[in-house]
Amino acid sequence: MFSCTFIPALDQRPAMLQVSGEATIQHIQQFKEALVEGLKAQPDLVIDCGQVTEADLSCLQLLCAAHRGSPAIKLLPEPSSAIRDLIEPSGFARAEECCNTADPRGCLWVRAVTAPRGEDC
Amino acid sequence: MQNQPYEAFREEAYELLALLENSLMELEDSPDNMDIVGAVFRAMHTIKGSGAMFGFDDISAFTHEIETVFDLVRNGALPVTGELINLSLIARDQIKAMLDASCGGQPYDEEKTIALKTAFRRMLPAAPVETPVATAANEPPPAPESASRRTYRIRFRPHENIFLSGTNPLCLLNELRDLGKCRVVAQLDDIPPLDVLDPEKVYTFWDVILTTAKDLDDIKDVFIFVEDDCELRIDLIDDAELLASDSSYKKLGDILIERGDLTSEALQEVLKQQKRIGQMLVEAKAVSPSKVAAALAEQEHVKTVRQQKPQPAPEPASSIRVPADRLDRLVDLVGEMVTIQSRLSQTAIGREDAELISIAEEVERLTAELRDNTLNIRMLPIGTTFSKFKRLVRDLSQDLGKEIELTTAGAETELDKTVIEKLNDPLVHIIRNSIDHGIETPEQREQSGKKRQGTIHLAAIHSGASVIIEIIDDGAGLNEDAIRRKAIEKGLIGELDQLSRQDLFQLIFAAGFSTARKVTGISGRGVGMDVVKRAIESLRGAIEIDSEPGQGTTIRVRIPLTLAIINSLLVAIGSDFFVIPLSIVEECIELTRAVVAASHGRNLVRVRDQLVPYVNLRQEFAIDGEPPAIEQVVITAVNGQRVGFVVDRVIGEHQTVIKTLGRMYRDVQGLSGATILGSGKVALILDIPQLIQRAEKNELHY
Numbered sequence: 001m002f003s004c005t006f007i008p009a010l011d012q013r014p015a016m017l018q019v020s021g022e023a024t025i026q027h028i029q030q031f032k033e034a035l036v037e038g039l040k041a042q043p044d045l046v047i048d049c050g051q052v053t054e055a056d057l058s059c060l061q062l063l064c065a066a067h068r069g070s071p072a073i074k075l076l077p078e079p080s081s082a083i084r085d086l087i088e089p090s091g092f093a094r095a096e097e098c099c100n101t102a103d104p105r106g107c108l109w110v111r112a113v114t115a116p117r118g119e120d121c
Numbered sequence: 122m123q124n125q126p127y128e129a130f131r132e133e134a135y136e137l138l139a140l141l142e143n144s145l146m147e148l149e150d151s152p153d154n155m156d157i158v159g160a161v162f163r164a165m166h167t168i169k170g171s172g173a174m175f176g177f178d179d180i181s182a183f184t185h186e187i188e189t190v191f192d193l194v195r196n197g198a199l200p201v202t203g204e205l206i207n208l209s210l211i212a213r214d215q216i217k218a219m220l221d222a223s224c225g226g227q228p229y230d231e232e233k234t235i236a237l238k239t240a241f242r243r244m245l246p247a248a249p250v251e252t253p254v255a256t257a258a259n260e261p262p263p264a265p266e267s268a269s270r271r272t273y274r275i276r277f278r279p280h281e282n283i284f285l286s287g288t289n290p291l292c293l294l295n296e297l298r299d300l301g302k303c304r305v306v307a308q309l310d311d312i313p314p315l316d317v318l319d320p321e322k323v324y325t326f327w328d329v330i331l332t333t334a335k336d337l338d339d340i341k342d343v344f345i346f347v348e349d350d351c352e353l354r355i356d357l358i359d360d361a362e363l364l365a366s367d368s369s370y371k372k373l374g375d376i377l378i379e380r381g382d383l384t385s386e387a388l389q390e391v392l393k394q395q396k397r398i399g400q401m402l403v404e405a406k407a408v409s410p411s412k413v414a415a416a417l418a419e420q421e422h423v424k425t426v427r428q429q430k431p432q433p434a435p436e437p438a439s440s441i442r443v444p445a446d447r448l449d450r451l452v453d454l455v456g457e458m459v460t461i462q463s464r465l466s467q468t469a470i471g472r473e474d475a476e477l478i479s480i481a482e483e484v485e486r487l488t489a490e491l492r493d494n495t496l497n498i499r500m501l502p503i504g505t506t507f508s509k510f511k512r513l514v515r516d517l518s519q520d521l522g523k524e525i526e527l528t529t530a531g532a533e534t535e536l537d538k539t540v541i542e543k544l545n546d547p548l549v550h551i552i553r554n555s556i557d558h559g560i561e562t563p564e565q566r567e568q569s570g571k572k573r574q575g576t577i578h579l580a581a582i583h584s585g586a587s588v589i590i591e592i593i594d595d596g597a598g599l600n601e602d603a604i605r606r607k608a609i610e611k612g613l614i615g616e617l618d619q620l621s622r623q624d625l626f627q628l629i630f631a632a633g634f635s636t637a638r639k640v641t642g643i644s645g646r647g648v649g650m651d652v653v654k655r656a657i658e659s660l661r662g663a664i665e666i667d668s669e670p671g672q673g674t675t676i677r678v679r680i681p682l683t684l685a686i687i688n689s690l691l692v693a694i695g696s697d698f699f700v701i702p703l704s705i706v707e708e709c710i711e712l713t714r715a716v717v718a719a720s721h722g723r724n725l726v727r728v729r730d731q732l733v734p735y736v737n738l739r740q741e742f743a744i745d746g747e748p749p750a751i752e753q754v755v756i757t758a759v760n761g762q763r764v765g766f767v768v769d770r771v772i773g774e775h776q777t778v779i780k781t782l783g784r785m786y787r788d789v790q791g792l793s794g795a796t797i798l799g800s801g802k803v804a805l806i807l808d809i810p811q812l813i814q815r816a817e818k819n820e821l822h823y
Contacts (some may be wrong), residue, residue, distance in 0.1 A: 057290060094159040
């Protein structure tokens with residue numbers, strides 16, 4: 001099971017992409033298409049990975065790629081443990097600068113694990 | 122105070138000797154395990170060293186001989202043989218005897234020491250010094266596996282399409298992590314922008330810094346299935362052996378400071394202006410930030426690994442040594458506290474003062490916690506006792522020419538220290554019996570189609586407020602006919618008595634009962650099982666036997682967790698109070714005059730269509746006065762047998778702090794101790810098994 005729901009911006013609330021289920025290689029094309037569509041509509045898209053039950057390298061790679069082109073994206077609220085537990089072992093976390101020098105906030109993954117739950121970083 | 126370090130050495134030595142015994146027996150099972158050889162050597166070495174330090178010169182000198190031999194074993198110059206293990210075990214006992222002698226025990230046999238010394242010397246090769254040197258000169262020393270840890274830099278770049286072959290690169294990284302300390306930095310430079318990204322391809326590659334005791338080949342093995350689907354480069358970057366010849370030298374700034382040409386403040390000032398090399402390189406676009414991150418990770422990893430090297434393995438959880446009598450004193454005090462607390466609660470309720478009652482409740486809560494914590498301190502895992510039995514089984518089975526393996530389960534089960542100590546002798550007896558009578562000789566076993574090697578299984582498990590210890594052997598089982606014949610011969614049962622199997626087995630606990638046809642040095646004198654039963658009952662425990670002919674025997678011992686404070690049922694007869702351990706109480710029922718009259722003078726009461734015999738405690742203890750119209754029967758169950766006890770009133774559950782009766786009352790039957798109630802009155806603790814026995818005896822006389 002995998003699903004991606006785009007919720008358009010409303011008043012103060014920015015547009016949001018709700019991802020749930022297995023964000024793995026089997027569904028990664030679907031995930032990518034949803035992400036491309038979502039970013040077209042809203043460059044500072046909020047991606048909610050709180051309901052992801054399974055994730056793999058392709059998922060991390062995809063989000064990294066999205067961050068590269070759209071530095072303003074946010075992972076809110078905190079991604080589910082399926083993703084968080086992958087960041088350290090896969091070596092994706094960056095103590096130093098992120099490869100995306102356009103984002104002053106630094107690495108997407110460092111923020112994902114260190115930011116307090118639900119708080120914007 | 123003067124002999125305190127002395128004491129410390131002795132305690133340490135006893136512990137080491139226990140450890141040594143275990144290690145030696147493990148070594149017997151796996152003679153090639155160099156870790157155990159190392160452990161044996163270290164134990165000997167420590168005993169020798171601290172022995173000499175505290176003036177135990179004889180022990181030190183003796184241990185030295187054994188240590189020398191094990192040093193050679195450690196270096197591979199001597200093999201581990203059965204003879205060596207036997208000799209070492211005897212030597213261990215001798216060291217123990219020497220220790221015992223030093224603290225006022227029996228003097229030890231000096232000739233045995235000398236004989237053992239000679240035996241160990243004989244094990245040494247003729248020219249012990251030259252042998253290792255010669256081999257060392259001829260061939261390079263084999264790479265020791267555990268001693269040296271090396272650090273590798275691994276660059277792992279899987280092909281783009283590696284996902285298609287079903288490989289998950291992250292699994293490979295996890296496998297590397299199993300090899301040793303590992304730092305992983307993913308290189309993300311090649312990940313393209315989202316619009317051109319094919320999400321089913323892998324763009325990531327990794328720099329891994331791994332410190333491991335394993336070889337290069339072991340690392341390559343991790344990647345063996347993806348060899349053709351990736352680029353792999355493994356470089357050795359740090360080697361424990363190369364450390365000594367470290368070629369890097371101090372930095373320029375440090376040299377200038379050392380010579381006095383530059384102050385460290387001035388150096389810091391200049392350095393502050395300088396950017397870090399990583400930052401400069403990134404700005405110059407010479408390398409990408411992630412490459413710098415990977416390099417920094419490598420630097421940090423090697424640094425931490427190098428810093429760790431001189432440190433020994435981390436200490437196990439810290440603990441402190443406290444003399445046992447201090448703990449006993451603490452438990453006594455907590456007992457007083459529990460008593461005074463129940464008095465406080467009673468007074469508070471009597472005064473009907475809400476404030477006082479709330480304070481009393483608070484005190485009650487704290488006291489309960491204090492009691493549980495204090496009793497917990499005295500809890501010890503039963504495993505130490507189990508390991509003693511390993512030696513017992515080994516030695517006895519060798520003497521008797523039997524092959525027996527001892528398996529254990531639940532060694533971590535905790536029991537009160539005093540209980541464990543008192544449990545030792547009965548358990549030894551039961552195990553001896555199993556070895557001697559239970560398990561057959563290898564030949565007999567083969568004839569009856571069993572494995573040559575017999576098994577004795579020792580298991581401990583928690584069950585409510587008690588611990589159940591099972592001793593299970595797969596031997597011949599109990600001979601029901603022999604027990605019956607013997608019982609008739611001893612006059613314990615009549616020729617025509619029909620007994621249930623359980624009752625028949627219980628007969629072997631009768632005094633002077635042994636079915637063994639010949640008395641061996643180990644068991645069969647018939648002074649065994651009754652003593653065992655008595656010992657278990659003095660711990661307020663129970664013992665059960667079950668046996669299947671040809672399949673084996675199971676002995677189940679049930680022991681309460683602690684001896685100091687128990688939950689019990691408080692009852693009253695006239696103005697006297699008694700307590701019955703709650704663990705054996707099953708239920709309470711009413712006894713009316715009508716019921717008594719209907720049973721025609723027999724002390725039997727019907728409980729849910731079952732007849733249960735009862736003992737009238739008022740008669741038993743000859744207490745004056747008239748019983749109330751409706752009395753109470755407390756039904757107890759001991760060893761599967763239900764017996765009721767008639768009392769005037771049942772008051773309720775009570776926390777009982779057990780006090781021993783004075784010496785004068787040591788031989789009083791039917792009472793196991795006393796306790797002080799909240800009101801300050803004394804209540805006697807009933808020894809239910811003994812009361813049942815007494816009642817049975819009286820019954821026979823009629």
